[in-house]
Amino acid sequence: MSAITDLSAYRRARRGQAVGVVLWPAFLAAAAATMVFFAIFDPTKLGEDDSPPAWLADRMTGYAIGFFFFWIVAAVSSSLTACLLAPRVAAHRSGRPRGRRSSV
């Protein structure tokens, strides 16, 4: 691979990678969670006495809200993992660019 001389470009690319690495696994987890959750629960029966909750117009909205909710939760978890995996630059300032290939 050709060397990257420009550090800011390198950083930007690393950040881009991190976004992908966080969002994609979260997306997969959210898709699975949505499937399981809505196979068991009908969104229009989540209100009291099996009636539709007041805020829910129709099933499709319910599914979409559920999916994005799971995606956000999973993405939060993924990004915390990514943070914890990133080398502790402050503690070991060695002058090399942040992030190692093996850490992602």
Next chain:
Amino acid sequence: MSAAEKDAVVGLYAAHQKVYPREVRGRFSRWRIASVIVLLGVFYLLPWIRFDGRQAVLFDLPARQFHIFGLTFLPQDFFFLTWLLVIAALSLFFFTALAGRLWCGYACPQTVWTEIFVWMERLVEGGHRQRMKLDEGPWTANKILRKSAKQLLWVSFALYTGFTFVGYFTPIEVLFAKIRSASLGGWETFWMLFYGFATYGNAGYMREQVCKYMCPYARFQGAMFDADTLIISYDAARGEPRGSRSRNTPAASRGLGDCIDCTLCVQACPTGIDIRNGLQLECIACAACIDACDGVMDRMGYPRGLIRYTTQTALEGGKTRILRTRVLVYGALLLALLIGFAVSIANRPLIEIDVLRDRNALFREVGADIENVYTLRLINKDAQAQTVHLAVRDLPGAILESERPAWSLDAGEVASATIRIRVPASAVSGGHDIAIVARTGDGSETVARTRFLAPVAP
């Protein structure tokens, strides 16, 4: 902006130069094209196929029913979906142990859609050298024209892909009519754009970056590999020492191996690696380097296969064993699951009953009888109408009354029935397990179990 910065932005995930793979033609690229045509053909055509008066494959989320060629699945059948996912995962294990990353090179949606997007790119921007020149050069009228033509192709194809995707969830003919009359629903529009955009970004821009940085399979496939797994490899013993020479020079006469160091294999590689450095995580086993090198070998008059599909065992001079414990275990498990799946699909009850006890009263005394009231949900999962008779079992002397003597249910219909079960008070005391039976015309039965409650006899 420096070139590196530009690449980093355009490539989004790339901390390296954008890859301009050189186009190659050969045996394996023909296989891949065939596979792309078949897979995308199925994806784009399937929603238009009709079966028994309705779309053959329809995941009707608003109605909470899946239709697959006359079979109806309800949320209660979720178990089958889980089973299917386990089968899919196990097949991936099985094929990976046997043939390495065959999936990546020929069947992964990422590969398949990228192939189409690259094809459109080549159509308007030309080969890899022309594209490199175009990207480096200034924004001339020609460049603007070509770039916008490419975007037009990409965006329309991506939108059509989004439309097809949503067509698996909303009947595609209805969807098409809605688009024509501009009355598309909010979520339909949203998911169409969402899926279209994902296709556009993944296949148009991210490409090999997805395989390198985002794909979990790329990381864990190593665990399924062994020395007898099919891999793509450079035969270093035959190729080294590499070096250039003129055509038709026998390699041995110059003390060289068969590799002429033309770097065509590197230029062809969509992930930008050099296969001659050995098996690498980035390699998606697309075989482009095989096709490139075979072409070189043909021109040099050397035998093909300096880079080839092989195994580590074979490269080290051994004999590849296909049937080994790992393969046999995966294979046996897979077979057992597949047979079990087919059998349970064939035998699954076509009528389903959900029983809900009346919430208001545990029981009622009606004359000399004790009565319990239940609400039933009757579901017909068959592709044809059925007539259902209800009966009670496992409680001597009990009779079942409902508002109708028989229930006729259309294909996929869900009906709600209120039933009363009545037993002489002298015959019962406390709780009893009972069975409610739904019998169809052909004599097949579905049984649901519930409780019958009566006062405890003094």
